[in-house]
Amino acid sequence: MRILVLGGDGYLGWPTALHLSRCGHDVAVADNFARRQYDYELGVESLVPIETLQTRVAAWREVTGASIEVFVGDLTDADFTYDMLRTFRPHAVVHFAEQRAAPYSMIDRKHAVYTQVNNVVGTLNLLYAIAEVDRDIHLVKLGTMGEYGTPNIDIEEGWLDLEYKGRKDRVLFPKRPGSFYHLSKVHDSHNIEFTCRIWGLRATDLNQGVVYGQQTPETVLDDRLATRFDYDAVFGTVLNRFVIQAVLGHPLTVYGRGGQRRGIIDIRDTVRCIQLACENPAERGEFRVFNQMTEAMSVQEIAETVVRCFPGDARIEHLDNPRVEHEDHYYNVTHTRLLELGLTPHLLSDTLITSLFDVTKRHAHRVRPEALTPKVDWRRHASPVQET
Ligand code: NAD
Ligand code: USQ
Incomplete structure (x- = not known):
């Protein structure tokens, strides 16, 4: 298949492009x-x-002989x-290309507006x-599990059968997201569902949980193929x-108390899920939703696992929670559709965490320690970044 990966320079887009290329696409x-620019800004x-x-x-071509345009x-x-679609003529477009950090979208008005314009207009x-x-x-x-928030009922895969x-x-499953970033994904989902219903487009919305890990079988082939690994309080994800x-x-x-539960997924499963979604397309007119997570853990459990x-x-x-979110809540998510397509999940393991310790030790000197501390306040008690 001809597959166009938007956001192909990012944390997930780059390893996905390599994986799809290695699968023969x-x-x-x-x-x-834009992602490199946020680093300069922060x-x-x-x-x-x-x-x-x-x-x-160029490194990918050297190592495998395969070209990526x-x-x-x-x-x-x-x-x-x-022009890009007319030139490349893809069978599938994988869309990662958005501003993806909740804290970045909550810095101030300017960052909220940028996030929603960039994501929704794109x-x-x-x-x-x-x-x-x-x-x-x-x-x-790429959607996100955070579109649903943490409702007091089971979370289904996108749709809810309702009797009233x-x-x-x-109906579309009700959404209660927790940041202007997560809201942008809800707006996207509605726009995509609308175009499937009205124009007959075919789409798969992948509501992905928090991703962890840094290496895939393709990125380890050569240091030049490495993907990014963020640690700062704005872009670094929890695990x-x-x-x-x-x-x-x-x-x-x-x-906070750390009782907030999240769906999580290994980066090696992310790239496989995208492959499965591309190779098993939605029908014309279908708005298909998969919950792309493999297990749920509380933030406290994730921290205890790393400590152990x-x-x-x-x-x-x-720390006092800089975000506004439930810290003790019901969380039960249906996530069977990718398993039905053939996903065999890598559940969080000691081996994976140990390999991440090794990656980190090798580059620890590059950290700017003050960037570890969260400064973006959801309640806007004190705005850390002056608006310009
Ligand atoms: P990332 O920021 O590393 O990658 C996104 C890429 O898109 C960047 O390279 C950026 O430069 C590019 N981009 C942004 N806006 C663009 C625009 N208007 N035009 C062209 N390119 C643009 O993010 P990531 O962690 O790889 O996440 C990729 C996608 O997956 C995002 O949509 C994110 O919401 C979703 N997602 C990520 C996670 C996670 O834990 N990282 C979890 C769930 C969902
Ligand atoms: N958290 C901590 N300590 C930290 C960092 C985070 O307790 O040092 C907590 C947060 O309060 C939150 C949870 O961990 O409850 C997850 O936070 P996160 O920063 O790892 O993830 P989040 O902001 O939700 O965003 C990330 C990605 C985003 C993606 C989302 C998937 O940045 O692109 O959409 O995960 S989901 O959470 O399922 O919506």
Whole structure:
């Protein structure tokens, strides 16, 4: 298949492109390098050094003989988006290309507006481009488990069968997200469902949980193929941060009581899920939703697991929660559809955590320790970044 990976320079987009290429697909990547720019803005960089996209692609060709075409541009630029689809003519488009950090979207008005414009307008341009260029293109869109929030009922895969006052209907599962970033994904989901219903597009919305890990079978083939690994309080995700904090001798920063439960997934399963979604497309007119997570854990359990695996002293510190979220709640998620397509999950293991300790030790000198401390306050008690 011809598969276009949008956001192909990012943490997940790059390893996904490699995986799809290794599976024999004809792959192209697109990116506007916004993610590298956020690093400059925040004064941090990936713990593991990453090469330029051009060097990465050249290294992949050198190691495997396979080519990956590169499109440099911004999805919010409609002409760029239309031209890219007309040039590459993909069977599937995998869409990772959004601002993805909840704390970044909560810094101030400017960052909230940027996040929603970038994400919602980029996706809307893409939907129009697909409708105009070829309605058979299968959109595989990265959503997030955080779209649902933490309702006091079981979370289904996107849709809910409802009986109300004696009548029945099948409705989109109600959403109660916890940041302007997570809200942008809800807006995307509604726009995508609308275009499936009205224009007959085909789409899979992958509501993914928090990803952990840094290596896939493809990225370890050569140092130049490494993907990014974030530790800072804005872009670092919880398990990856706890591993890095343990190695640095920094307390593991559990926000609040730590009873908040999240769906989690190993990066090796992320790339496999995308492959499964692409190779088993949605029907024309179908808005299909998969919950892309393999297990659920509380933040406290994640921290305790990292402490138990760490070969030294590591301790947990409970910080006042900078976010507004339930810290003790019901959480039961249906996530069977990717398993039915053939996913064999890598559940969180001591071996994986130990390998992350090794990756971290090798690059620990690159950390700027003050960037570990959360400064973005959901309640806006004191705005850490002055608006410009
Ligand atoms: P990332 O920031 O590392 O990658 C996103 C890439 O998209 C970046 O390289 C960025 O430069 C690019 N991009 C952003 N806006 C763009 C635009 N307008 N035009 C072109 N390129 C643009 O993020 P990631 O961690 O790889 O996440 C990828 C996707 O998966 C995101 O949509 C995110 O919401 C979703 N997701 C991530 C996680 C996680 O734990 N990392 C979990 C669930 C869902
Ligand atoms: N948390 C801590 N301590 C930390 C960091 C985080 O207790 O040092 C807690 C947070 O309060 C939250 C949970 O851990 O309850 C997860 O936080 P996170 O920063 O790892 O993840 P989140 O903000 O939800 O966002 C990440 C990705 C995002 C993706 C989402 C999947 O950045 O792109 O959409 O995970 S999900 O959470 O399922 O919505």
